[in-house]
Amino acid sequence: MDDDLIDDDGRSLSRKSRLPGAGFFYPDSLDEEYADRRAREAIEGAEAVVVADGDADGLACVALLRERYDAALDVAPFEASLAARLDPGLDDGDDDDEDEDTEDSPVGLVTASPHSLSEALDRVAEYADAGVDVYVCDLCPDDESVVEAADAVTDRAATVRWFDHHQWDDDVASAVRAAGVDLVIGESDEECTADVALRSLADDFPDHLVDLAAVTRDHDLWIKEDPRSDDLADYAHWASAEEYVTVVGRYGPALPEPVVDYLEDRRVEKERLIEAAVDRAELHDVGPWTVGVTYGRCSQNEVAEALREDGADAAVIVKPAGSASIRGSEGFERAHEVAAQVNGGGHPRAAGCKPDVYDDMLDYAHHWTTEGQATKRVILAAFERLIEDDGTADE
Template sequence: MKDWVIDDENLSLERKSLLPGEGFFFPDSLEARQEEQEAKEELEGAERAVVADPDADGLAATALVREAYGETALIDAGPHDLADALERVVAYSEPGATVFICDLCPDAYEPIATELEVLVEEANEVFWFDHHQWDEAVADAVRALGIELVVGESDEECTADVVARSLDYDFPDYLVELAEVTRDHDLWLREDPRSDDLADYSYWAEPEEYMEVIQEHGAELPTEVEEFLAEQRVEKEALIERAVSRAEMKRIGDWTVGVTYGRCSQNEVAEAMREQGADASVVVKPAGSASIRGTDEFERCHEVARQVNGGGHPKAAGCKPSIYDDMLDYAHHWTTQGAVTKQVILEAFWALKHEDDEAAKAADTADDAEAESGAADELDADE
């Protein structure tokens, strides 16, 4: 396949909106070899390492760790490749290293059990800081290994907040503020305009570039970064507009669910659908994943995501349904603008409604039984 076929620079905005980025077309084996080499170079000789989600929250948490502990290697990872990241830390960092895991929540313990247990044996200390919705059994298993796991309230703190209060260190005010501004975006509070800048910059910049800037400037990004963001946002806004124009509203019980498709910034698209009346929003991406966003009227995004190979928070979650067996499935996904993925996720919303209906029916039955029992007791007393 010719390089120009997947080169974003050759695509119109409309086609770019419908297709995944060029990184999607690189085989996992090639990407894994590249990540392995980069991890080796980063970790060799390291006495401290952080495994973190490379979004604004995970990187802010890493900045706080580096402030408190000094030079620390960064290995970025997501929930689905956490086991690989842990294995690389064991393989390439110094024996007896101190390891931090930030802004990552495993869906289950078993997929990471072997790597995590070996890590605990090899490392001096392992700390885990997060703010997602943890399964109690998974948290118990992690703590049973001797790992210091601190999980903040997902609707009150971001991971950077958790790190800031957990480490015995007097952080400078600008880094405390960095955590606060990061929280504003991560919890979708949207009260500080700087939080969107941090989120966008962490997405467009390489992790170490972002780290260098926030470690020096905190949430007050320098002029050259602001200029860079302004340039990038021209295309970003165009992609948002296209995704919003494709949005459909579906009624599921008492909820209005907005559904759309496209390569875009999901939070802004979800906000636009909320303004159009959506209680919850689903943004299906060309790469096959989807973002689910809620409102005060719908705080069960994580319950929807868990049904389709995902997880997250009450008002923000993500998933990637296990429905892609070959490239024909992806081709169908692109040409139908995510029709199957949309249907699978909407069915997860319907499943929640049916659960609520069954619970309400059971409660009514129990109330009726109690009332009948009370009436019978009254009759017996009269007799």
């Protein structure tokens, strides 16, 4: 395939909004090979290993743990990389491999999602030294299939501690604890996982990391009272995991000037993508709720907020890669129930899913050219089933 066909820099914003990023077009086998190599480099010889979600909440936990183990990386190489991104004339390397030239921390980081959690734990069990400390942060397994991998890790590790704040199935939580894991689950509408880690570790953390947990909560629970929380969310999304952990570990939520400049530069296009997604949105009445549905590459939280301002109780943002974000409000706190019906999960007001409607690339081609019509129908049907289930329960 010609690289120009998947090069974001060569697309108009309209096309970029409708198509997935270049990484989508790489085979999973290549992604798995790269993920396995990077995980092995991070895990082998580490004093502790953290398996974490790659968002601001999961990565804040990593910053706390590296502080606890006195294992933070030097921030200078990452600040130099930021300067190069703002001034292409200084860039003499490949951004995709920017972390490969940095040292590895004694607290190794493996990023994962709920769908890749078992594979990440398998890698820890295979590559970690015996007696290592293992932490899992901001990840909720979809079902009990993760227990076998958790068993293998507890057999290898000295301790396994798991911090989270999502909505857990009681049977899954019991099975994970029975495997020997110290599992702490916070209240999903009161704490983010960084809060859970902060109180569970019970160390005397510096003020800037205590502040980091508080500002992360402001974003993760969609409180939106601290303007710095948007900076953390955007930076976690655009930077590499190692860069984010190192920078916020050093500065907390008071991000340094190079980061602020970088965010301002990236937000120009971000705002245009948000506008495109909002312009495409349609409102649907489903029982007592108004559901706003749209499609495109965009920042889902800002789009959801715009749809709420237009009268939506819930927002569905379908992405070109096939997944979807579901956002609720005070009038709809069942996003996780909708997502659970279509291969996903999450919180009452924030959830994600990827409906199983893609059998081959022709289905994806249809997805892109129809702006996700099949996925939209499946998710709207899940909203309708909530009403049916409520009626059955009443009877």
